[in-house]
Amino acid sequence: MSNKIKILLGIILVEIMAIAFSISIQSKQTSLNDNSLQQFAILDSTGVHRFIFGKNTLERNEVGTWIVNQKYTADAPLIRQLFQVLAKIEIKKPVSDNMKKEIAEQFKTQGIDIQILKEGKTVQSFKMLDIERECIVQKPDGEAFVIYVPGYNISLSEVFKLSEGDWRAKTVISSSFFGVKKIALTYTEKPQESFVIERDSTFFKVQGISKLDSNMVGNYVDAYKNIRVFSFLDKPAMKDSLLKTQPYCIIEVEDIDKSKNNSIKVFTDKKQLFGILGKTEELVELEPRYFTRFFVRKKDFAK
Known part of the structure:
Protein backbone atom coordinates (compact mmCIF):
# COMPACT_ATOMS: atom_id res chain seq x y z
CA MET A 1 0.00 0.00 0.00
CA SER A 2 1.46 3.33 -1.08
CA ASN A 3 2.06 6.20 1.35
CA LYS A 4 -0.54 8.33 -0.48
CA ILE A 5 -3.22 5.68 0.09
CA LYS A 6 -2.22 5.35 3.77
CA ILE A 7 -2.47 9.12 4.23
CA LEU A 8 -5.85 9.20 2.45
CA LEU A 9 -7.21 6.37 4.64
CA GLY A 10 -5.92 8.17 7.73
CA ILE A 11 -7.73 11.37 6.76
CA ILE A 12 -10.95 9.46 6.11
CA LEU A 13 -10.68 7.68 9.50
CA VAL A 14 -10.17 11.00 11.34
CA GLU A 15 -13.21 12.49 9.58
CA ILE A 16 -15.34 9.47 10.48
CA MET A 17 -14.30 9.78 14.15
CA ALA A 18 -15.07 13.50 14.14
CA ILE A 19 -18.53 12.88 12.67
CA ALA A 20 -19.22 10.15 15.24
CA PHE A 21 -18.15 12.43 18.10
CA SER A 22 -20.34 15.24 16.76
CA ILE A 23 -23.34 12.92 16.52
CA SER A 24 -22.71 11.75 20.10
CA ILE A 25 -22.64 15.33 21.41
CA GLN A 26 -25.76 16.27 19.45
CA SER A 27 -27.50 13.17 20.76
CA LYS A 28 -26.78 14.16 24.37
CA GLN A 29 -27.92 17.73 23.76
CA THR A 30 -31.07 16.53 22.03
CA SER A 31 -31.75 14.18 24.93
CA LEU A 32 -31.58 17.06 27.40
CA ASN A 33 -33.77 19.25 25.20
CA ASP A 34 -36.30 16.47 24.76
CA ASN A 35 -36.51 15.92 28.51
CA SER A 36 -36.92 19.68 29.08
CA LEU A 37 -35.01 21.80 31.55
CA GLN A 38 -38.06 21.76 33.85
CA GLN A 39 -38.68 18.03 33.91
CA PHE A 40 -38.25 17.98 37.71
CA ALA A 41 -40.50 20.99 38.32
CA ILE A 42 -44.09 20.83 39.59
CA LEU A 43 -45.63 23.39 37.25
CA ASP A 44 -49.21 22.58 38.25
CA SER A 45 -49.66 21.86 41.96
CA THR A 46 -53.36 21.05 41.65
CA GLY A 47 -53.98 17.63 43.16
CA VAL A 48 -50.56 17.28 44.80
CA HIS A 49 -51.26 15.63 48.15
CA ARG A 50 -48.08 13.94 49.34
CA PHE A 51 -44.35 14.58 49.50
CA ILE A 52 -41.83 12.00 50.63
CA PHE A 53 -38.45 13.52 51.45
CA GLY A 54 -36.33 10.70 52.86
CA LYS A 55 -37.71 9.87 56.32
CA ASN A 56 -40.26 12.69 56.29
CA THR A 57 -43.71 12.59 54.76
CA LEU A 58 -45.89 15.64 54.19
CA GLU A 59 -49.51 14.78 53.43
CA ARG A 60 -52.60 16.90 52.89
CA ASN A 61 -55.65 15.68 54.80
CA GLU A 62 -59.31 15.82 53.81
CA VAL A 63 -59.77 19.41 55.01
CA GLY A 64 -56.67 20.65 53.20
CA THR A 65 -54.30 20.82 56.18
CA TRP A 66 -50.78 19.52 55.62
CA ILE A 67 -49.57 17.00 58.22
CA VAL A 68 -45.96 16.02 59.00
CA ASN A 69 -45.34 12.29 59.47
CA GLN A 70 -49.00 11.74 60.40
CA LYS A 71 -48.36 13.53 63.73
CA TYR A 72 -47.95 17.29 63.47
CA THR A 73 -49.56 20.16 61.61
CA ALA A 74 -47.14 21.45 58.99
CA ASP A 75 -45.89 25.03 58.83
CA ALA A 76 -48.26 26.66 56.31
CA PRO A 77 -45.87 29.45 55.19
CA LEU A 78 -43.15 26.85 54.61
CA ILE A 79 -45.50 24.68 52.54
CA ARG A 80 -46.35 27.69 50.37
CA GLN A 81 -42.66 28.39 49.87
CA LEU A 82 -42.11 24.73 48.99
CA PHE A 83 -44.61 24.91 46.13
CA GLN A 84 -43.05 28.14 44.88
CA VAL A 85 -39.61 26.53 44.82
CA LEU A 86 -40.77 23.29 43.18
CA ALA A 87 -42.46 25.23 40.37
CA LYS A 88 -39.15 26.83 39.40
CA ILE A 89 -36.75 23.88 39.44
CA GLU A 90 -34.53 23.68 36.39
CA ILE A 91 -31.73 21.44 35.20
CA LYS A 92 -28.42 23.23 35.53
CA LYS A 93 -26.42 20.59 33.68
CA PRO A 94 -26.35 16.84 33.07
CA VAL A 95 -23.88 14.80 35.10
CA SER A 96 -21.00 13.45 33.01
CA ASP A 97 -20.61 9.70 32.54
CA ASN A 98 -17.35 9.74 34.52
CA MET A 99 -18.96 11.53 37.46
CA LYS A 100 -21.97 9.20 37.36
CA LYS A 101 -19.61 6.27 37.92
CA GLU A 102 -17.87 8.11 40.76
CA ILE A 103 -21.08 8.91 42.66
CA ALA A 104 -23.02 5.72 41.89
CA GLU A 105 -22.10 4.18 45.24
CA GLN A 106 -22.90 7.43 47.07
CA PHE A 107 -26.41 7.35 45.63
CA LYS A 108 -26.83 3.82 47.01
CA THR A 109 -25.59 4.62 50.52
CA GLN A 110 -26.35 8.33 50.98
CA GLY A 111 -29.04 9.13 48.42
CA ILE A 112 -32.31 10.50 49.77
CA ASP A 113 -35.46 9.16 48.12
CA ILE A 114 -37.76 11.92 46.86
CA GLN A 115 -41.33 11.23 45.76
CA ILE A 116 -44.17 13.56 44.90
CA LEU A 117 -47.70 12.22 44.50
CA LYS A 118 -50.56 13.86 42.67
CA GLU A 119 -54.11 12.48 42.65
CA GLY A 120 -52.80 9.14 43.90
CA LYS A 121 -50.09 8.80 41.26
CA THR A 122 -46.35 9.34 41.58
CA VAL A 123 -45.39 12.30 39.36
CA GLN A 124 -41.78 12.64 40.53
CA SER A 125 -39.43 9.96 41.81
CA PHE A 126 -35.68 10.32 42.12
CA LYS A 127 -32.72 10.09 44.49
CA MET A 128 -30.95 13.20 45.74
CA LEU A 129 -27.35 13.84 46.78
CA ASP A 130 -25.81 16.97 48.25
CA ILE A 131 -22.26 17.42 46.93
CA GLU A 132 -20.52 20.72 47.67
CA ARG A 133 -23.91 22.50 48.03
CA GLU A 134 -25.06 21.28 44.64
CA CYS A 135 -28.22 19.20 44.42
CA ILE A 136 -27.60 16.16 42.23
CA VAL A 137 -30.56 13.96 41.36
CA GLN A 138 -30.69 10.50 39.81
CA LYS A 139 -33.70 9.22 37.91
CA PRO A 140 -34.78 5.57 38.13
CA ASP A 141 -33.15 4.94 34.72
CA GLY A 142 -29.78 6.09 36.06
CA GLU A 143 -29.67 9.47 34.34
CA ALA A 144 -28.33 12.16 36.67
CA PHE A 145 -28.53 15.94 36.65
CA VAL A 146 -27.58 18.95 38.73
CA ILE A 147 -30.77 20.89 39.49
CA TYR A 148 -31.25 24.36 40.94
CA VAL A 149 -33.79 27.17 41.33
CA PRO A 150 -32.95 30.31 39.32
CA GLY A 151 -33.16 33.44 41.44
CA TYR A 152 -33.00 31.61 44.78
CA ASN A 153 -29.83 31.68 46.85
CA ILE A 154 -30.46 28.23 48.31
CA SER A 155 -29.46 24.69 47.52
CA LEU A 156 -32.43 22.44 46.80
CA SER A 157 -30.77 19.78 48.92
CA GLU A 158 -31.34 22.05 51.95
CA VAL A 159 -35.07 21.94 51.24
CA PHE A 160 -35.22 18.17 50.79
CA LYS A 161 -33.14 17.60 53.96
CA LEU A 162 -35.25 19.70 56.35
CA SER A 163 -35.94 17.86 59.60
CA GLU A 164 -39.32 16.89 61.01
CA GLY A 165 -39.04 19.80 63.44
CA ASP A 166 -38.35 22.23 60.61
CA TRP A 167 -41.51 21.21 58.76
CA ARG A 168 -43.76 21.53 61.82
CA ALA A 169 -46.01 24.54 62.44
CA LYS A 170 -44.03 26.96 64.59
Missing part, protein backbone atom coordinates in the same frame (compact mmCIF):
# COMPACT_ATOMS: atom_id res chain seq x y z
CA THR A 171 -46.91 28.60 66.49
CA VAL A 172 -46.86 27.41 70.12
CA ILE A 173 -49.14 30.04 71.69
CA SER A 174 -52.17 31.45 69.89
CA SER A 175 -54.32 33.31 72.40
CA SER A 176 -56.34 36.14 70.90
CA PHE A 177 -56.77 39.49 72.64
CA PHE A 178 -60.26 38.43 73.72
CA GLY A 179 -59.14 34.93 74.69
CA VAL A 180 -56.29 35.80 77.06
CA LYS A 181 -57.24 35.26 80.69
CA LYS A 182 -53.82 35.69 82.30
CA ILE A 183 -50.19 36.24 81.30
CA ALA A 184 -47.40 35.79 83.84
CA LEU A 185 -43.73 36.45 83.13
CA THR A 186 -41.29 35.50 85.88
CA TYR A 187 -37.64 36.60 85.79
CA THR A 188 -35.73 34.12 87.94
CA GLU A 189 -32.79 36.42 88.78
CA LYS A 190 -34.74 39.69 88.99
CA PRO A 191 -38.14 38.82 90.45
CA GLN A 192 -38.92 42.51 91.01
CA GLU A 193 -39.22 42.92 87.23
CA SER A 194 -41.71 40.04 86.93
CA PHE A 195 -45.37 40.79 86.27
CA VAL A 196 -48.84 39.29 86.01
CA ILE A 197 -51.48 40.58 83.59
CA GLU A 198 -55.04 39.50 84.36
CA ARG A 199 -58.32 40.17 82.64
CA ASP A 200 -60.85 42.03 84.77
CA SER A 201 -64.45 43.05 84.12
CA THR A 202 -63.54 45.88 81.74
CA PHE A 203 -59.99 45.40 80.48
CA PHE A 204 -56.77 44.06 82.02
CA LYS A 205 -54.89 44.85 85.18
CA VAL A 206 -51.22 44.46 86.07
CA GLN A 207 -50.61 43.47 89.66
CA GLY A 208 -48.79 46.26 91.52
CA ILE A 209 -49.45 48.97 88.89
CA SER A 210 -52.14 51.54 89.76
CA LYS A 211 -51.81 53.89 86.76
CA LEU A 212 -51.81 51.63 83.74
CA ASP A 213 -50.56 52.41 80.23
CA SER A 214 -53.53 50.79 78.48
CA ASN A 215 -51.94 51.02 75.02
CA MET A 216 -48.83 49.22 76.22
CA VAL A 217 -50.90 46.51 77.89
CA GLY A 218 -53.19 46.10 74.89
CA ASN A 219 -50.31 45.82 72.41
CA TYR A 220 -48.46 43.36 74.63
CA VAL A 221 -51.47 41.08 75.10
CA ASP A 222 -52.21 41.23 71.37
CA ALA A 223 -48.70 39.92 70.61
CA TYR A 224 -49.69 36.58 72.17
CA LYS A 225 -52.06 35.78 69.32
CA ASN A 226 -49.18 34.16 67.43
CA ILE A 227 -46.00 33.25 69.28
CA ARG A 228 -43.72 31.26 67.01
CA VAL A 229 -40.56 29.31 67.70
CA PHE A 230 -37.70 29.08 65.22
CA SER A 231 -37.55 25.27 65.20
CA PHE A 232 -38.25 22.13 67.21
CA LEU A 233 -35.09 20.33 68.30
CA ASP A 234 -34.64 16.59 68.81
CA LYS A 235 -31.68 16.89 71.19
CA PRO A 236 -32.36 15.02 74.45
CA ALA A 237 -28.86 15.64 75.84
CA MET A 238 -29.18 19.40 75.36
CA LYS A 239 -32.62 19.38 76.95
CA ASP A 240 -31.34 17.47 80.00
CA SER A 241 -28.42 19.89 80.31
CA LEU A 242 -30.69 22.95 80.18
CA LEU A 243 -33.05 21.52 82.78
CA LYS A 244 -30.14 21.40 85.22
CA THR A 245 -29.73 25.17 84.91
CA GLN A 246 -31.92 28.07 85.95
CA PRO A 247 -34.09 29.51 83.16
CA TYR A 248 -33.77 33.17 82.27
CA CYS A 249 -37.52 33.54 82.58
CA ILE A 250 -40.79 31.61 82.50
CA ILE A 251 -43.75 32.73 80.39
CA GLU A 252 -47.18 31.32 81.32
CA VAL A 253 -50.40 31.92 79.42
CA GLU A 254 -53.92 31.05 80.53
CA ASP A 255 -56.69 31.24 77.94
CA ILE A 256 -60.46 31.16 78.27
CA ASP A 257 -60.10 28.09 76.05
CA LYS A 258 -58.04 25.84 78.34
CA SER A 259 -56.70 23.82 75.39
CA LYS A 260 -54.64 26.90 74.47
CA ASN A 261 -52.90 27.15 77.85
CA ASN A 262 -49.13 26.84 77.58
CA SER A 263 -45.85 27.93 79.12
CA ILE A 264 -42.25 28.36 77.99
CA LYS A 265 -39.14 28.13 80.11
CA VAL A 266 -36.60 30.34 78.34
CA PHE A 267 -32.87 29.60 78.56
CA THR A 268 -29.99 31.70 77.29
CA ASP A 269 -26.85 30.15 75.82
CA LYS A 270 -24.36 32.78 74.68
CA LYS A 271 -26.25 34.62 71.93
CA GLN A 272 -28.85 31.89 71.46
CA LEU A 273 -32.24 31.37 73.06
CA PHE A 274 -33.85 28.01 73.73
CA GLY A 275 -37.13 27.06 75.32
CA ILE A 276 -38.87 24.08 76.85
CA LEU A 277 -42.62 24.02 76.32
CA GLY A 278 -44.80 23.30 79.32
CA LYS A 279 -47.54 21.43 77.48
CA THR A 280 -45.37 18.97 75.54
CA GLU A 281 -41.98 19.37 77.29
CA GLU A 282 -40.37 19.78 73.87
CA LEU A 283 -37.09 21.60 73.29
CA VAL A 284 -37.33 24.52 70.87
CA GLU A 285 -34.98 27.11 69.45
CA LEU A 286 -36.11 30.73 69.72
CA GLU A 287 -35.15 33.56 67.38
CA PRO A 288 -33.66 36.30 69.63
CA ARG A 289 -34.57 39.30 67.47
CA TYR A 290 -38.19 38.14 67.39
CA PHE A 291 -38.58 36.75 70.88
CA THR A 292 -37.00 39.47 72.99
CA ARG A 293 -40.07 41.66 72.33
CA PHE A 294 -41.81 39.67 75.06
CA PHE A 295 -39.14 40.43 77.68
CA VAL A 296 -40.64 43.60 79.11
CA ARG A 297 -40.58 44.63 82.78
CA LYS A 298 -43.40 45.38 85.20
CA LYS A 299 -42.62 49.11 85.25
CA ASP A 300 -42.99 49.27 81.45
CA PHE A 301 -46.76 49.00 81.94
CA ALA A 302 -46.95 52.07 84.18
CA LYS A 303 -48.17 55.37 82.76
Whole structure:
Protein backbone atom coordinates (compact mmCIF):
# COMPACT_ATOMS: atom_id res chain seq x y z
CA MET A 1 0.00 0.00 0.00
CA SER A 2 1.46 3.33 -1.08
CA ASN A 3 2.06 6.20 1.35
CA LYS A 4 -0.54 8.33 -0.48
CA ILE A 5 -3.22 5.68 0.09
CA LYS A 6 -2.22 5.35 3.77
CA ILE A 7 -2.47 9.12 4.23
CA LEU A 8 -5.85 9.20 2.45
CA LEU A 9 -7.21 6.37 4.64
CA GLY A 10 -5.92 8.17 7.73
CA ILE A 11 -7.73 11.37 6.76
CA ILE A 12 -10.95 9.46 6.11
CA LEU A 13 -10.68 7.68 9.50
CA VAL A 14 -10.17 11.00 11.34
CA GLU A 15 -13.21 12.49 9.58
CA ILE A 16 -15.34 9.47 10.48
CA MET A 17 -14.30 9.78 14.15
CA ALA A 18 -15.07 13.50 14.14
CA ILE A 19 -18.53 12.88 12.67
CA ALA A 20 -19.22 10.15 15.24
CA PHE A 21 -18.15 12.43 18.10
CA SER A 22 -20.34 15.24 16.76
CA ILE A 23 -23.34 12.92 16.52
CA SER A 24 -22.71 11.75 20.10
CA ILE A 25 -22.64 15.33 21.41
CA GLN A 26 -25.76 16.27 19.45
CA SER A 27 -27.50 13.17 20.76
CA LYS A 28 -26.78 14.16 24.37
CA GLN A 29 -27.92 17.73 23.76
CA THR A 30 -31.07 16.53 22.03
CA SER A 31 -31.75 14.18 24.93
CA LEU A 32 -31.58 17.06 27.40
CA ASN A 33 -33.77 19.25 25.20
CA ASP A 34 -36.30 16.47 24.76
CA ASN A 35 -36.51 15.92 28.51
CA SER A 36 -36.92 19.68 29.08
CA LEU A 37 -35.01 21.80 31.55
CA GLN A 38 -38.06 21.76 33.85
CA GLN A 39 -38.68 18.03 33.91
CA PHE A 40 -38.25 17.98 37.71
CA ALA A 41 -40.50 20.99 38.32
CA ILE A 42 -44.09 20.83 39.59
CA LEU A 43 -45.63 23.39 37.25
CA ASP A 44 -49.21 22.58 38.25
CA SER A 45 -49.66 21.86 41.96
CA THR A 46 -53.36 21.05 41.65
CA GLY A 47 -53.98 17.63 43.16
CA VAL A 48 -50.56 17.28 44.80
CA HIS A 49 -51.26 15.63 48.15
CA ARG A 50 -48.08 13.94 49.34
CA PHE A 51 -44.35 14.58 49.50
CA ILE A 52 -41.83 12.00 50.63
CA PHE A 53 -38.45 13.52 51.45
CA GLY A 54 -36.33 10.70 52.86
CA LYS A 55 -37.71 9.87 56.32
CA ASN A 56 -40.26 12.69 56.29
CA THR A 57 -43.71 12.59 54.76
CA LEU A 58 -45.89 15.64 54.19
CA GLU A 59 -49.51 14.78 53.43
CA ARG A 60 -52.60 16.90 52.89
CA ASN A 61 -55.65 15.68 54.80
CA GLU A 62 -59.31 15.82 53.81
CA VAL A 63 -59.77 19.41 55.01
CA GLY A 64 -56.67 20.65 53.20
CA THR A 65 -54.30 20.82 56.18
CA TRP A 66 -50.78 19.52 55.62
CA ILE A 67 -49.57 17.00 58.22
CA VAL A 68 -45.96 16.02 59.00
CA ASN A 69 -45.34 12.29 59.47
CA GLN A 70 -49.00 11.74 60.40
CA LYS A 71 -48.36 13.53 63.73
CA TYR A 72 -47.95 17.29 63.47
CA THR A 73 -49.56 20.16 61.61
CA ALA A 74 -47.14 21.45 58.99
CA ASP A 75 -45.89 25.03 58.83
CA ALA A 76 -48.26 26.66 56.31
CA PRO A 77 -45.87 29.45 55.19
CA LEU A 78 -43.15 26.85 54.61
CA ILE A 79 -45.50 24.68 52.54
CA ARG A 80 -46.35 27.69 50.37
CA GLN A 81 -42.66 28.39 49.87
CA LEU A 82 -42.11 24.73 48.99
CA PHE A 83 -44.61 24.91 46.13
CA GLN A 84 -43.05 28.14 44.88
CA VAL A 85 -39.61 26.53 44.82
CA LEU A 86 -40.77 23.29 43.18
CA ALA A 87 -42.46 25.23 40.37
CA LYS A 88 -39.15 26.83 39.40
CA ILE A 89 -36.75 23.88 39.44
CA GLU A 90 -34.53 23.68 36.39
CA ILE A 91 -31.73 21.44 35.20
CA LYS A 92 -28.42 23.23 35.53
CA LYS A 93 -26.42 20.59 33.68
CA PRO A 94 -26.35 16.84 33.07
CA VAL A 95 -23.88 14.80 35.10
CA SER A 96 -21.00 13.45 33.01
CA ASP A 97 -20.61 9.70 32.54
CA ASN A 98 -17.35 9.74 34.52
CA MET A 99 -18.96 11.53 37.46
CA LYS A 100 -21.97 9.20 37.36
CA LYS A 101 -19.61 6.27 37.92
CA GLU A 102 -17.87 8.11 40.76
CA ILE A 103 -21.08 8.91 42.66
CA ALA A 104 -23.02 5.72 41.89
CA GLU A 105 -22.10 4.18 45.24
CA GLN A 106 -22.90 7.43 47.07
CA PHE A 107 -26.41 7.35 45.63
CA LYS A 108 -26.83 3.82 47.01
CA THR A 109 -25.59 4.62 50.52
CA GLN A 110 -26.35 8.33 50.98
CA GLY A 111 -29.04 9.13 48.42
CA ILE A 112 -32.31 10.50 49.77
CA ASP A 113 -35.46 9.16 48.12
CA ILE A 114 -37.76 11.92 46.86
CA GLN A 115 -41.33 11.23 45.76
CA ILE A 116 -44.17 13.56 44.90
CA LEU A 117 -47.70 12.22 44.50
CA LYS A 118 -50.56 13.86 42.67
CA GLU A 119 -54.11 12.48 42.65
CA GLY A 120 -52.80 9.14 43.90
CA LYS A 121 -50.09 8.80 41.26
CA THR A 122 -46.35 9.34 41.58
CA VAL A 123 -45.39 12.30 39.36
CA GLN A 124 -41.78 12.64 40.53
CA SER A 125 -39.43 9.96 41.81
CA PHE A 126 -35.68 10.32 42.12
CA LYS A 127 -32.72 10.09 44.49
CA MET A 128 -30.95 13.20 45.74
CA LEU A 129 -27.35 13.84 46.78
CA ASP A 130 -25.81 16.97 48.25
CA ILE A 131 -22.26 17.42 46.93
CA GLU A 132 -20.52 20.72 47.67
CA ARG A 133 -23.91 22.50 48.03
CA GLU A 134 -25.06 21.28 44.64
CA CYS A 135 -28.22 19.20 44.42
CA ILE A 136 -27.60 16.16 42.23
CA VAL A 137 -30.56 13.96 41.36
CA GLN A 138 -30.69 10.50 39.81
CA LYS A 139 -33.70 9.22 37.91
CA PRO A 140 -34.78 5.57 38.13
CA ASP A 141 -33.15 4.94 34.72
CA GLY A 142 -29.78 6.09 36.06
CA GLU A 143 -29.67 9.47 34.34
CA ALA A 144 -28.33 12.16 36.67
CA PHE A 145 -28.53 15.94 36.65
CA VAL A 146 -27.58 18.95 38.73
CA ILE A 147 -30.77 20.89 39.49
CA TYR A 148 -31.25 24.36 40.94
CA VAL A 149 -33.79 27.17 41.33
CA PRO A 150 -32.95 30.31 39.32
CA GLY A 151 -33.16 33.44 41.44
CA TYR A 152 -33.00 31.61 44.78
CA ASN A 153 -29.83 31.68 46.85
CA ILE A 154 -30.46 28.23 48.31
CA SER A 155 -29.46 24.69 47.52
CA LEU A 156 -32.43 22.44 46.80
CA SER A 157 -30.77 19.78 48.92
CA GLU A 158 -31.34 22.05 51.95
CA VAL A 159 -35.07 21.94 51.24
CA PHE A 160 -35.22 18.17 50.79
CA LYS A 161 -33.14 17.60 53.96
CA LEU A 162 -35.25 19.70 56.35
CA SER A 163 -35.94 17.86 59.60
CA GLU A 164 -39.32 16.89 61.01
CA GLY A 165 -39.04 19.80 63.44
CA ASP A 166 -38.35 22.23 60.61
CA TRP A 167 -41.51 21.21 58.76
CA ARG A 168 -43.76 21.53 61.82
CA ALA A 169 -46.01 24.54 62.44
CA LYS A 170 -44.03 26.96 64.59
CA THR A 171 -46.91 28.60 66.49
CA VAL A 172 -46.86 27.41 70.12
CA ILE A 173 -49.14 30.04 71.69
CA SER A 174 -52.17 31.45 69.89
CA SER A 175 -54.32 33.31 72.40
CA SER A 176 -56.34 36.14 70.90
CA PHE A 177 -56.77 39.49 72.64
CA PHE A 178 -60.26 38.43 73.72
CA GLY A 179 -59.14 34.93 74.69
CA VAL A 180 -56.29 35.80 77.06
CA LYS A 181 -57.24 35.26 80.69
CA LYS A 182 -53.82 35.69 82.30
CA ILE A 183 -50.19 36.24 81.30
CA ALA A 184 -47.40 35.79 83.84
CA LEU A 185 -43.73 36.45 83.13
CA THR A 186 -41.29 35.50 85.88
CA TYR A 187 -37.64 36.60 85.79
CA THR A 188 -35.73 34.12 87.94
CA GLU A 189 -32.79 36.42 88.78
CA LYS A 190 -34.74 39.69 88.99
CA PRO A 191 -38.14 38.82 90.45
CA GLN A 192 -38.92 42.51 91.01
CA GLU A 193 -39.22 42.92 87.23
CA SER A 194 -41.71 40.04 86.93
CA PHE A 195 -45.37 40.79 86.27
CA VAL A 196 -48.84 39.29 86.01
CA ILE A 197 -51.48 40.58 83.59
CA GLU A 198 -55.04 39.50 84.36
CA ARG A 199 -58.32 40.17 82.64
CA ASP A 200 -60.85 42.03 84.77
CA SER A 201 -64.45 43.05 84.12
CA THR A 202 -63.54 45.88 81.74
CA PHE A 203 -59.99 45.40 80.48
CA PHE A 204 -56.77 44.06 82.02
CA LYS A 205 -54.89 44.85 85.18
CA VAL A 206 -51.22 44.46 86.07
CA GLN A 207 -50.61 43.47 89.66
CA GLY A 208 -48.79 46.26 91.52
CA ILE A 209 -49.45 48.97 88.89
CA SER A 210 -52.14 51.54 89.76
CA LYS A 211 -51.81 53.89 86.76
CA LEU A 212 -51.81 51.63 83.74
CA ASP A 213 -50.56 52.41 80.23
CA SER A 214 -53.53 50.79 78.48
CA ASN A 215 -51.94 51.02 75.02
CA MET A 216 -48.83 49.22 76.22
CA VAL A 217 -50.90 46.51 77.89
CA GLY A 218 -53.19 46.10 74.89
CA ASN A 219 -50.31 45.82 72.41
CA TYR A 220 -48.46 43.36 74.63
CA VAL A 221 -51.47 41.08 75.10
CA ASP A 222 -52.21 41.23 71.37
CA ALA A 223 -48.70 39.92 70.61
CA TYR A 224 -49.69 36.58 72.17
CA LYS A 225 -52.06 35.78 69.32
CA ASN A 226 -49.18 34.16 67.43
CA ILE A 227 -46.00 33.25 69.28
CA ARG A 228 -43.72 31.26 67.01
CA VAL A 229 -40.56 29.31 67.70
CA PHE A 230 -37.70 29.08 65.22
CA SER A 231 -37.55 25.27 65.20
CA PHE A 232 -38.25 22.13 67.21
CA LEU A 233 -35.09 20.33 68.30
CA ASP A 234 -34.64 16.59 68.81
CA LYS A 235 -31.68 16.89 71.19
CA PRO A 236 -32.36 15.02 74.45
CA ALA A 237 -28.86 15.64 75.84
CA MET A 238 -29.18 19.40 75.36
CA LYS A 239 -32.62 19.38 76.95
CA ASP A 240 -31.34 17.47 80.00
CA SER A 241 -28.42 19.89 80.31
CA LEU A 242 -30.69 22.95 80.18
CA LEU A 243 -33.05 21.52 82.78
CA LYS A 244 -30.14 21.40 85.22
CA THR A 245 -29.73 25.17 84.91
CA GLN A 246 -31.92 28.07 85.95
CA PRO A 247 -34.09 29.51 83.16
CA TYR A 248 -33.77 33.17 82.27
CA CYS A 249 -37.52 33.54 82.58
CA ILE A 250 -40.79 31.61 82.50
CA ILE A 251 -43.75 32.73 80.39
CA GLU A 252 -47.18 31.32 81.32
CA VAL A 253 -50.40 31.92 79.42
CA GLU A 254 -53.92 31.05 80.53
CA ASP A 255 -56.69 31.24 77.94
CA ILE A 256 -60.46 31.16 78.27
CA ASP A 257 -60.10 28.09 76.05
CA LYS A 258 -58.04 25.84 78.34
CA SER A 259 -56.70 23.82 75.39
CA LYS A 260 -54.64 26.90 74.47
CA ASN A 261 -52.90 27.15 77.85
CA ASN A 262 -49.13 26.84 77.58
CA SER A 263 -45.85 27.93 79.12
CA ILE A 264 -42.25 28.36 77.99
CA LYS A 265 -39.14 28.13 80.11
CA VAL A 266 -36.60 30.34 78.34
CA PHE A 267 -32.87 29.60 78.56
CA THR A 268 -29.99 31.70 77.29
CA ASP A 269 -26.85 30.15 75.82
CA LYS A 270 -24.36 32.78 74.68
CA LYS A 271 -26.25 34.62 71.93
CA GLN A 272 -28.85 31.89 71.46
CA LEU A 273 -32.24 31.37 73.06
CA PHE A 274 -33.85 28.01 73.73
CA GLY A 275 -37.13 27.06 75.32
CA ILE A 276 -38.87 24.08 76.85
CA LEU A 277 -42.62 24.02 76.32
CA GLY A 278 -44.80 23.30 79.32
CA LYS A 279 -47.54 21.43 77.48
CA THR A 280 -45.37 18.97 75.54
CA GLU A 281 -41.98 19.37 77.29
CA GLU A 282 -40.37 19.78 73.87
CA LEU A 283 -37.09 21.60 73.29
CA VAL A 284 -37.33 24.52 70.87
CA GLU A 285 -34.98 27.11 69.45
CA LEU A 286 -36.11 30.73 69.72
CA GLU A 287 -35.15 33.56 67.38
CA PRO A 288 -33.66 36.30 69.63
CA ARG A 289 -34.57 39.30 67.47
CA TYR A 290 -38.19 38.14 67.39
CA PHE A 291 -38.58 36.75 70.88
CA THR A 292 -37.00 39.47 72.99
CA ARG A 293 -40.07 41.66 72.33
CA PHE A 294 -41.81 39.67 75.06
CA PHE A 295 -39.14 40.43 77.68
CA VAL A 296 -40.64 43.60 79.11
CA ARG A 297 -40.58 44.63 82.78
CA LYS A 298 -43.40 45.38 85.20
CA LYS A 299 -42.62 49.11 85.25
CA ASP A 300 -42.99 49.27 81.45
CA PHE A 301 -46.76 49.00 81.94
CA ALA A 302 -46.95 52.07 84.18
CA LYS A 303 -48.17 55.37 82.76
